[in-house]
Amino acid sequence: MLTIDGSRGEGGGQILRSALALSLVTGKPFRIENIRAGREKPGLRRQHLTAVGAAKAIGRAEVEGASIGSRELAFSPGRVAPGEHAFAVGTAGSATLVLQTVLPALLTAREPSKLTLEGGTHNPFAPPFDFLEKAFLPIVNRMGPAVTATLERPGFYPAGGGRFTVEIQPAERLERVDLLERGAVRAVRARAVVAGLSRHVAERELKVVGRKLGLEAEHLFLEEAKTVRGPGNVLSIEVESEGTTEIFTGFGQRGVSAERVAQRAVREARRYLDAGVPVGEHLADQLLLPMALAGGGAFRTLPLSRHSTTNVEVLREFLALDIMTDEESEEVRRVEIRRPS
Numbered sequence: 181m182l183t184i185d186g187s188r189g190e191g192g193g194q195i196l197r198s199a200l201a202l203s204l205v206t207g208k209p210f211r212i213e214n215i216r217a218g219r220e221k222p223g224l225r226r227q228h229l230t231a232v233g234a235a236k237a238i239g240r241a242e243v244e245g246a247s248i249g250s251r252e253l254a255f256s257p258g259r260v261a262p263g264e265h266a267f268a269v270g271t272a273g274s275a276t277l278v279l280q281t282v283l284p285a286l287l288t289a290r291e292p293s294k295l296t297l298e299g300g301t302h303n304p305f306a307p308p309f310d311f312l313e314k315a316f317l318p319i320v321n322r323m324g325p326a327v328t329a330t331l332e333r334p335g336f337y338p339a340g341g342g343r344f345t346v347e348i349q350p351a352e353r354l355e356r357v358d359l360l361e362r363g364a365v366r367a368v369r370a371r372a373v374v375a376g377l378s379r380h381v382a383e384r385e386l387k388v389v390g391r392k393l394g395l396e397a398e399h400l401f402l403e404e405a406k407t408v409r410g411p412g413n414v415l416s417i418e419v420e421s422e423g424t425t426e427i428f429t430g431f432g433q434r435g436v437s438a439e440r441v442a443q444r445a446v447r448e449a450r451r452y453l454d455a456g457v458p459v460g461e462h463l464a465d466q467l468l469l470p471m472a473l474a475g476g477g478a479f480r481t482l483p484l485s486r487h488s489t490t491n492v493e494v495l496r497e498f499l500a501l502d503i504m505t506d507e508e509s510e511e512v513r514r515v516e517i518r519r520p521s
Contacts, residue, residue: 181254182210182497189490191218193228197281198469198491200235200255202498204285205473209256210497216251223249227273227299231281234267238282262289262350269299272340274306279346280466284473286348287325293348301335301342302373302414304431307466309334309344310371310416311427316466318425319359323474324351334405336375336412337431354474359467360514361480362458363422368393368449370418371401374432376411379404381438385415385430388442393417393449415441417449423458455511457481464488464515471517472499478516480508 186195193216203210216222224232224247232246232253240258267278275297286293301309307316313329320327326349335342370389372382379402386400405412413432418425430445432438452460459467459481465488471477472495484492484505492503506514 182208184210184212185214186212187214187217190486192216194487195494196228197231198494200281201284203255203257204235204239206498207257208498211254213252223251226271227269230267230269231278234278234282237265238285260285260289262286262291262293264294266296272300272337274303275299275301276312277306284469287350288353289350295346298343299335300337300340301344303337308429314425315427315463320470322357323354325349333407339410341409356474356476359423359458359479361423365421367420368395369399372415373403373405374413375405375408377413381413384438385442388439389446392446415445417445426452426460455482457512461485465491472501476518480514483513
């Protein structure tokens with residue numbers, strides 16, 4: 181049984197989620213110690229337990245240590261069980277991170293699957309639904325599967341209550357994808373969503389984005405979400421290019437002005453545009469695992485986050501792969517995953 185140190189690198193829940201996903205795919209059991217040792221409240225929280233429970237159901241697994249606050253967990257998977265499954269976080273904890281845990285195993289399962297997930301869909305500490313739908317899943321689909329995600333209602337922090345479905349038509353195996361050139365930028369759009377808040381918040385955000393990125397009114401969209409559990413605000417900037425689509429997100433927070441939320445998202449989008457790469461920082465982190473399962477792939481991106489470098493370490497625990505990062509310039513990295521020669 182593999183033993184994984186949960187305090188390594190960024191010391192967060194991603195180590196656990198990646199280990200669960202890889203265990204389901206490879207069939208290798210593992211024990212993780214020092215879970216979330218790098219966080220203010222270490223150990224398992226509710227959203228992590230939901231991810232563990234989802235992995236247990238999908239993998240017909242035996243689990244020890246699955247309780248709130250637990251800092252150790254043992255996971256022994258059985259055979260993957262595709263089909264219809266429903267998982268609810270019960271808080272504003274990210275439902276998209278629960279999907280991240282079980283999706284890899286279902287991409288090459290024997291039969292199709294349909295997942296219903298409830299919880300946070302637009303959480304400042306996780307990939308928002310829009311990112312999954314427009315940036316991540318289209319690249320996964322290039323690898324062979326057909327995955328579609330449908331948002332039924334958004335769930336904002338701290339109330340949660342979001343709900344979305346994911347339908348998965350698996351492939352026999354994942355194909356290699358190379359993302360080395362972004363190509364021409366076809367369009368830049370921004371969408372500001374408010375729930376239980378004044379439209380004026382979204383209008384101010386869009387005004388900043390339009391001015392700083394030079395966008396005309398037809399590329400700025402305002403949406404008022406009605407059927408939500410609590411107030412919330414999210415701003416998304418979408419950069420559609422020939423090679424990829426990227427999403428950059430700002431989240432409204434109490435005490436943070438709409439202008440500041442917009443400026444943060446614009447800063448991230450501008451950094452990506454100036455670098456000329458096809459893959460942004462957060463998408464790079466998400467692509468590492470499916471590319472590793474495909475046995476190879478390459479992309480050009482921004483300098484890797486600590487999140488990503490920690491993810492690479494976990495991948496190496498489960499898979500015999502070479503994962504190389506070359507520095508092309510101060511702001512550009514080339515990442516390649518391949519089987520050892």
